[in-house]
Amino acid sequence: MKRAPIVGVMGGGNADFSTLKQAEILGGLIAEKGWVLLNGGRCTGIMEATSKGAFEKGGLTIGILPENHSEGMSEFIKVPIVTGMGYARNTINILSSDVVVACPGGAGTLSEIALSIKCNKPLILFGFKQDSDFATLLNRQGLIYASTPEDVIQKIEELLRI
């Protein structure tokens, strides 16, 4: 791949402080690698935290927005993509990512995890318990888990080498 890899980080609009802090660190590490950060673009939760982390390290941040305008966008997004397609934009998030990192979230994040599997995208679950019931539900062997931002980065590097 000649262009910089695009790392999509998915996760909830609400998250506890520790999860947000980890997400911000992850965003910074993605930027330091020279990778592009892609997320849902809004000014809340995992989206805001990863955008802030990447932006402050000089990274390129792409936000795929659900509305037909850019209100509610994170100020740390450099390129807003305004879809006007509501939740259907989640499909664009996944299709546009070379690697998907899913952080804890609600039903929206779960739909993105499911779409990643459906689209055969490399997927890293960050901050989830290695819950065997979850793996059973998702009906796939070999889900990749990571527990720290550094661990996520290492696993992205392994996946991109493939």
Next chain:
Amino acid sequence: MKRAPIVGVMGGGNADFSTLKQAEILGGLIAEKGWVLLNGGRCTGIMEATSKGAFEKGGLTIGILPENHSEGMSEFIKVPIVTGMGYARNTINILSSDVVVACPGGAGTLSEIALSIKCNKPLILFGFKQDSDFATLLNRQGLIYASTPEDVIQKIEELLRI
């Protein structure tokens, strides 16, 4: 609601014979109630089975197709909606349904279950085990389960009365 309710039935393109038979019966019962059946429109699995059941009882069948043409459509679909939007059409499936019935399936079906919850749609899980881990994962109390086609119909009636 003055118009006929729209019942969206989601489920995999592959399913075992017993599940398909149950889905066909469910389609027929939906038609006999005078309800509209909506599904993903393709000629495989749960989509084909429910369409056939409803069509043969004279029901109205709507198929929300992923491609930009109608090849691969079930012959039992009366009104194909050609979206050309790939997996993003799953969002339309859910938004257009007054009640969603999820049958067993893979990652695509899981994404539709997640979207139903995200969109606050009445949701019935048909043929799933009342697995507490599943409920935990979906992070919502009060998921409604049904084990027979007749049970699904009764639960739809209860939900529509609300």
Next chain:
Amino acid sequence: MKRAPIVGVMGGGNADFSTLKQAEILGGLIAEKGWVLLNGGRCTGIMEATSKGAFEKGGLTIGILPENHSEGMSEFIKVPIVTGMGYARNTINILSSDVVVACPGGAGTLSEIALSIKCNKPLILFGFKQDSDFATLLNRQGLIYASTPEDVIQKIEELLRI
């Protein structure tokens, strides 16, 4: 085609009384032929007029709605398809129609005319002047014009026979 043809009628949310009256008559004639009427589903202009005409003759009316809810829908729509995709739903309007009839409208209607040509859909311009500049702009020979509802019906029959 075993299923009933789907006739998509496009046109503005605002129109003068005479145009609306013609659109209502056209909707009725489509229903009397046993065809399905598809439009943008809202309770204004050409959408409302054609839906009313078809509904009152017992026809099946499908409305492809732009919002993620059904508020603002015409009461004469029997099956609302809720897309949540804003103007992108115009693509679905065109792809889902076996024949497109364009009535006078604004920029939204013009985009649907352009998409019909792009998608190689049979297209009838109803109530437009046979303006040679318009044809030049659209860069296609053989645009089909009709001046009365009966004329539209006759031209649909000719196109469907192909």
Next chain:
Amino acid sequence: MKRAPIVGVMGGGNADFSTLKQAEILGGLIAEKGWVLLNGGRCTGIMEATSKGAFEKGGLTIGILPENHSEGMSEFIKVPIVTGMGYARNTINILSSDVVVACPGGAGTLSEIALSIKCNKPLILFGFKQDSDFATLLNRQGLIYASTPEDVIQKIEELLRI
């Protein structure tokens, strides 16, 4: 606006050499201003020419792709957005642009011109004759025309100042 403006350049997959050359120069000028170039991302016509011009001047190039993969993408696109939404992606092109520049093209480009007007986006027609019939058709006063790449840039600056 704190972030760099996004200039969407629309135009056909086929164009004559002179038009392509002008488009390439325009892409370069957009990059030299520090603006982001957004287009349909494919390796043909106006898309390829503008991407090449911007890329070679070190600009950021965003391609909104219609397919669910990135085959057929211009090699000069730095960030591909993979929509899987076919022509519906034209809506995203327009909504995401702070200013739209339309170059000559076919029905697809016409649909983007129409959508720009529908969405009230600042719109510059580049290389079109100031054809009064065209303006009549589009039913809007005050369409802005430009005849050289430098003229386009000057008009973008005027529009962004507003």
